[in-house]
Amino acid sequence: MFPPRPLALLLCLASAGCVGNRAVVDPVLQITTPGGSELGVSTEFGVVFLGRTARSGAIEITAWFGDGPSIEPTVIEPLGGGLYTAETEIRLPSVPMTFFQPHEGEILIIVGRTEEGPWEEHVEVLTDPRVYGILLEVPLQIRARPDQIGAAVFSEREGDRRLLGLVSGLLTIETADGARQFLTVMGPEDLWRLVTHRRDRHRYKAWVYRDDVM
Numbered sequence: 001m002f003p004p005r006p007l008a009l010l011l012c013l014a015s016a017g018c019v020g021n022r023a024v025v026d027p028v029l030q031i032t033t034p035g036g037s038e039l040g041v042s043t044e045f046g047v048v049f050l051g052r053t054a055r056s057g058a059i060e061i062t063a064w065f066g067d068g069p070s071i072e073p074t075v076i077e078p079l080g081g082g083l084y085t086a087e088t089e090i091r092l093p094s095v096p097m098t099f100f101q102p103h104e105g106e107i108l109i110i111v112g113r114t115e116e117g118p119w120e121e122h123v124e125v126l127t128d129p130r131v132y133g134i135l136l137e138v139p140l141q142i143r144a145r146p147d148q149i150g151a152a153v154f155s156e157r158e159g160d161r162r163l164l165g166l167v168s169g170l171l172t173i174e175t176a177d178g179a180r181q182f183l184t185v186m187g188p189e190d191l192w193r194l195v196t197h198r199r200d201r202h203r204y205k206a207w208v209y210r211d212d213v214m
Contacts, residue, residue, distance in 0.1 A: 025093030027163075028113050028152050030062040031086075033076075039112060039150035042092040043163050045198040048191065050150045050166060051076065051084040063092045064118075079193040082168075083186065097195075098155055098162035099188040102134060110139060110167060110183075112151035126182060128173055134165060134185035142167065142183065153185050165191060 029040040029047065033054035040049030042063060054076060061072045072088040079085055102108060104127045111120040121139035128135060134153075142148045153165040165187035172181050 025066060026064040026111075026113075026118055027093050027095040028064075028111050028118060029092070030113060032060040032062065033057070037147075039148065039152070039166075041152045041163055041166065042094045043194065044094050044096050045194045047086050047088070047092070048079070048166065048194050049084055049086075050082065050168065050186070051078075052150060055084065059086060061086060061088060061092070063088075065093060077197075079197050081186075081190050081193055083166075083190060083193055085194060085197060095152075095154070096160065096162045097191060098158060098164055099192070100155075100157065100164075101188060102155065102157075102164065106155075106157075108136065108164060109154040109156065109161070110136070110142070110151050111154060112141060112145075112148040112167075114141075114145060114148070123183070128180075128182070130173065131171070131182075131184075133189070134187045135171070136167075136183040136185060138170065138181050138183050142170070143181075146170070153187070163191070164188065 027042045029042055031038050031040045031049050035053035038049060038052045040047055056076050058075050061074060062069050074086040074088050077085050102125045104125055106125045107122050108125060109120055109122055111118060119141050121141060123136045123139055126135045126137055149167055149169060151167045152163055153167060154161045155164045165185040167183055168186045169184045170181060171184050172179050
């Protein structure tokens with residue numbers, strides 16, 4: 001005989017391995033648009049992505065919970081500065097943000113997702129006097145898969161993993177030793193737009209709690 005639903009829910013919440021447990025989730029999202037698919041990230045201030053495959057219209061966001069993926073239909077909202085967001089009916093797995101500028105030589109973490117699943121790579125912060133903004137070394141996963149542009153860039157400087165930016169492209173620069181390639185990042189100087197957008201919304205819809213993501 002199955003326990004009553006309230007008791008079952010309490011037992012579920014008490015178990016670290018419970019289906020749908022938000023302690024074992026991935027904030028990196030797949031954004032599916034009429035133009036293709038790209039990566040996004042769910043943060044404490046909402047979803048953010050680059051709009052590489054679409055800048056308006058209906059989309060589907062795939063988020064990964066402890067028990068697997070959930071596909072949520074929504075529409076694109078522009079943030080300005082080449083960033084986009086979208087609001088979902090349910091609360092998605094999310095990560096906090098950080099707004100410091102990393103220093104040369106600092107190690108950051110890039111996290112992406114392919115059809116084989118999530119991947120991550122530790123990369124070094126690089127600099128070039130001719131370039132303003134954050135530059136990173138290029139991991140093999142992005143060198144081999146340009147569709148991973150939009151991957152999340154995380155820092156653990158503050159103890160936990162926080163979103164610092166999104167991989168925005170590949171940049172090749174000629175140097176005295178030949179051509180050198182970097183990853184560019186849309187970082188804190190851009191992501192403030194998401195925070196402002198969220199705070200400017202004068203009315204918030206209540207989150208919907210569904211059985212499939214309980």
